[in-house]
Amino acid sequence: MERPRRGWEIPGDHVVCMYKIIVTPNASVRGVASKVIRYASIGEKEARQKQEYERFNAEIISWYETSKRVGLVMISYPPEMFDAKYGGIASLLSVIAGWNVSMNEILRVKLLDVFLPEKITKEFEGPRWSPDKIRRKLRTGGEQNCFLRVPIYPRLAYPEDYEHRIKCLLKKAPEIAPDIIADSELLFNHEFCSIDKRIDIMSKFNKHVESMMDAKERVETKTGCKTLFFINVSGKPSYTLEKTEAVKEAGLDGITLNVLTTGFSLLEDLRSKFKNLIIYARANAHALLTRGNSVGISFDVLAKLFKIAGADIIYTGAPCGSLDRVKPLDDHVADIRHRNTIVRNPIYNIEPALPSISGGVHLGNLQVNILLAGVPLQITVGDGIYNFPWARNNLDRIADVIRLFKKAIYIITQRKENMWDDHEFRELRHKKCRTYFMEEGKCVDPTDKEIKDVLRRWVYPEFRDVLEKWERGK
Structure with a gap:
């Protein structure tokens, strides 16, 4: 039928x-x-x-x-x-x-x-920060349309670990740094790492990045300049409104909100009161509503409601990752593509928002995720950075791993080239980090029976040349 x-x-x-x-x-x-x-x-x-x-x-x-x-x-x-x-x-x-x-x-x-x-x-605010506005806020050169978000791990961190990880992430800033550094969605106002302490830490680093940019006369680079800082303000309504005001006063850039656990009305209220803050809508607990084939609410509906309620960045799921795949790969990718279209396209007066993928994204499947998710896009990478061989036992090398991700994103999305044709990535895959990439699921093969037809059917038109070069290179 x-x-x-x-x-x-x-x-x-x-x-x-x-x-x-x-x-x-x-x-x-x-x-x-x-x-x-x-x-x-x-x-x-x-x-x-x-x-x-x-x-x-x-x-x-x-x-x-x-x-x-x-x-x-x-x-x-x-x-x-x-x-x-x-x-x-x-x-x-x-x-x-x-x-x-x-x-x-x-x-x-x-x-x-x-x-x-x-x-x-027309009765809803909708997003205030379109992908174009986010790019301008990052002050990047060229046409960057794929942004790297790195959460702070461990998810439940003590203040000293929290601060040290931000310091490591920004070691080579502003030339090499994540586009967005964010709280974990599991950090609320715990006694061991209060939200006020986290706001103070992020505010300090935000001012540090700004001062470095001013010293360099805001030099524009291929990897971006400004890093945006997000705090998780999820909680009771009075608490969330109070702490969002604190985020604004501290000069930070955005907030993370677990919409399904805090409520759509709170998201609408935040949007109307804090127009200068970027809002990232998390979908924690969505599986309880969306997984059933015949029970609940589809993720498409949730994404649409997040958007009209005012979210600027919306989690939509990764095509090839470790979360939310309960269907055959072809159907899973088709659903994500449709969901991303909902998020990216205007709905009458409602402006475009930015889709976000996360969950099991790493260097080995980064290219296939971009080809199937399209751009503009936010990519959240946690374990893929912290557990990369260089950084696993040496946090001081996290900035080097970030450089790899930013370089790969630039090659794929702006140069429209196959990242594995680059000498550095070939060396990593076949020599320097060969064991890591040989682990199950660590590197997607475009000629693999399961992925081949899906890639050819669902690759975005602007990335068809990348896919052809990837297949030839393989």
Whole structure:
């Protein structure tokens, strides 16, 4: 059966949702869908008795059964049902994923997609920092469109370790440094490493980088100049607002927020109050909602809601990594490509945001991830840097590993060349770090049976030459 066409803009002013519904043995998909739209209104009995309330009635615009008791249903909700201006995402989800999809006749239900009209999106702030604005803030030369984010490891670090790792990451700054240095999402306001202490440490290094740039008259290099500093402010609303204000006062660049554990409304509030800060939306706990084939909310919907709520950088998953792959590789890459399109493209008044990949990204699979995820892109690398042979037992060499990643990103995304044709990377792979790259999963082979067809089908057009050179080089 043909897969329903999915998009991110629709004509008209209705919110349209696509559901996958599995009903109980004595129910029908069509009958249950009819109840869903009645229950989503002011009430079944009241809707029949009061004609003036017809404008609140939802409608079934298409449905079909994929098998017995299993169906796909598209429901159109009139904009009058939502209070997007004051209720925000909470109002939206209360209608499209509320008690109307909790009735007994529904055995399982999953919200696959939501199509938002301009009448709704105009009530949301959306991202304030597009990929172009982030690039300008980094003060990079050329057309850099792939940014390296390095979290501070260990994830639960004592202040002295926290400070030492930032110092090592910035050892060769500003010429060679991560584009973004960020807190771990596991660090909150622990007694052993409080957020105030972390803000002070990052503020000190931020001023140090700024002073070095001023001394060099802000020299533009291929690897970037300014490093952006992000603090994890996730927590209770009052705490998050207070600490975000502290981040702003310290002159830092952005914040990390675990949106699903802190709430969409908090993200919307932060966006409206702190327009000068870049917001990175983490999706911690998303697997509990998105992994089920017939239960929960799809990651596409979450990405769209993160974006309209105001996130500038949004986690979307890595094509070839260690997280979130529960489907065959071809389907997994197709989903990520569609999700990245949602994040990158404007939705009426909502500006583009920056997709972020993370989880098991290292030098051996960096190229395939870029070819399949496309650009602009943020790449988060943790273990891939800290556990590289040079840095594993010598933190002072982390800056050298960062240089390798920045060089590889530059070769792939700006020169449009195969990184493995470069002499230094060939030496690393076949001689200097041969054992490391021979470990299982450490180096992707473009002629491998599983990856070959996926690469040829899903590689972004601007990287087709890179793929051809890679295959020839292999």
